[in-house]
């Protein structure tokens with residue numbers, strides 16, 4: 001995996017007159033976890049989208065470097081793995097088919113064994129041939145992590161990663177994040193749950 005560094009330089013976001021955050025300077029480096037905290041509506045999801053390149057900052061810039069080389073906007077998406085409440089699956093397809101299809105859309109042709117391993121990791125292999133429309137919200141959340149495990153991008157952007165997960169699911173997320181950090185993945189976690197980012201070395205606290 002190529003090492004990717006993301007740099008936020010004086011990043012600000014406004015909606016109309018409402019200033020969500022201003023002048024955020026942050027380096028996001030391989031093997032480091034950054035926690036984004038703040039109350040409901042403070043801008044955590046917005047900041048994640050700005051980092052992912054899905055929203056433009058009002059001022060400031062987000063730079064992404066791979067092996068020291070600056071990446072153009074159209075080269076950045078493949079660096080990021082996004083977990084977000086806004087990510088939805090195709091209801092008419094099974095968990096297995098969704099995983100295969102979405103990995104292919106990112107240019108990855110995964111074998112049956114690889115797909116099953118990722119589903120096994122998140123505890124969904126036994127339900128892989130069931131349609132998404134029959135999955136619970138927690139199962140869908142687990143499937144998002146199966147996709148992340150399948151793609152293993154160098155930067156993970158996790159917006160409310162444990163939402164709808166039971167205690168075992170929360171522990172699973174923690175294990176996956178710890179393993180990703182050990183592989184030198186950069187991880188950003190946006191959450192209302194301070195416990196979830198207790199171990200994060202750096203924090204961005206929004207107000």
Ligand SMILES: Nc1ncnc2c1ncn2[C@@H]1O[C@H](COP(=O)(O)OP(=O)(O)OP(=O)(O)O)[C@@H](O)[C@H]1O
Pocket residue numbers: 015020038039040041042043044045046047192
């Ligand atoms: N497209 C938009 N246009 C205008 N305002 C927006 C838009 N998207 C989000 N907002 C506002 O920006 C603020 C921040 O939203 P955001 O979802 O980033 O907060 P959050 O910290 O992630 O909240 P939560 O903890 O509830 O998930 C909210 O007040 C929201 O209403």
